[in-house]
Amino acid sequence: MPSLPRPHRHDLLIAGVGLAAGVLSIALGFSVVGPLPEHAAGPALIPLLAMCAAAALRRTAQPWALLLAAAAVAADLFTGPLLVVLVLFSDLVYAAVLYGPRRWSRALLPLSVVFSVAVTIAVLAVRPHPDALVAGVITASLTVAPAWTGVVVRDHRNAALAERLRSEQTALLAEMDRVQAVAGERARMARELHDVVANHLSAIAVHSTAALSLDQWPAARESLVVIRENSTQGLAEMRRLIGILRDPDAGDGVEIVPGPDGLGVLLDRARRGGAASGLRFGARDERAPGTRLPAPVELAAHRIVQESLTNAVKHAAAGEVVVWIRLDDGVLSITVTSPYGDRDGPRAPGSGAGLTGMRERAELLGGTFEAGRTTAGDSWRVRAELPVDAGRSGEGGHLP
Secondary structure, eight states, X not given: XXXXXXXXXXXXXXXXXXXXXXXXXXXXXXXXXXXXXXXXXXXXXHHHHHHHHHHHTTTTSTTHHHHHHHHHHHHHHHHOOOHHHHHHHHHHHHHHHHHSOHHHHHXXXXXXXXXHHHHHHHXXXXXXXXXXXXXXXXXXHHHHHHHHHHHHHHHHHHHXXXXXXXXXXXXXXXXXXXXXXXXXXXXXXXXHHHHHHXXXXXXXXXXXXXXXXXXXXXXXXXHHXXXXXXXXHHHHHHHHHHHHHXXXXXXXXXXXXXXXXXXXXXXXXXXXXXXXXXEEEEEEEOSOTTOOOOHHHHHHHHHHHHHHHHHXXXXXXXXXXXXXXXXXXXXXXXXXXXEOXXXXXXXXXXXXXXXXXXHHHHHHTTOEEEEEEOSSSSEEEEXXXXXXXXXXXXXXXXXX
16 A cells, blocks of 8 residues: 655644644634634634645645545634635645645646636625625635745746756766866877877987897997987977976977978987987978968878888888878878888887877767778888868867
8 A cells, every 4th residue: 555645844834833722722712703602613623624634635635635624614604714724725835836746736827826716706696785786805815815925936946947958968078077177188199199209209219229239339339329319309308398387488499399390300309219229211292392281280280291200110111111291172181101121120019099190080070090001012001191171260279
């Protein structure tokens, strides 16, 4: 069997106060229409108890509590209407709108208006006197007024609940944005550390391996010079990155400025790093002299060329590495081709993070990236296409 609803403690307090006030009214013989006859004291207690029971269930048993209250009011009118019963009934109407089912609460206000008008017409029909309008006013004050108040309060509560849910959703979206921003910043830092520092460390690894395998001091000394240069530059780059992380405005100018002028510096570094492995480096820059591209595009192109040359120093077989850059129909194309095959000279281990970083840079600008062996199988080709308009429209602003 279903358990009976448990009354709220505040409703029990209202019912208890109403019962005490009603018993006192009966004992003193007070009623709304005048003194309460002695023979009506006992019968008047029955609707009072029914109304107090309905008041105890005003939150948890709507609309049945209101129906019980209506029956109690009808019985109370015959035994001698008590003020406490009428007041509790108006409170039950308010509670039915506020706590009852949604459809019931919406229908109760128009029903109260119709009922008040019907009572007024009925009283005027029985007694056609202006004083009969008082009955309609009293009926409206007991039904329409509390029902209207309940509708207003319920609408305000629903609006407050909707705003609370909206604020929680906004906070959740803000937290998701924060998590995505943190993840994006971590990826950006990882690409920056890899692209900037790995270039120097790769050269150090290649030349240190060559120095260990050489018996001639002049050649070993040349390798050690390259190692010292790259280690010094790597440390400088690390200090610069740490300074930027601590203070975004703290730049010391060590980093190469991306653009057409940076290609020659990258090639010079690659020549020094790949000399021990028999590598030669050349470039075909078909852009018009003085061409300037949006900063995100230039920076992404600079990093892709830098990482491609670093990978060539680490893995390419002896031969020529060619960098080909051209601008056509608003798309910057970068192609780096290096010899593929067994390598006699020293080489450095790789993890594949460089290819991932280059692909991410291209995709952030809405471009494409591919890397792999050519059809002939004797070359390794890196190719990236970067839309220039993406950089002008503000995309790629999160690139390092």
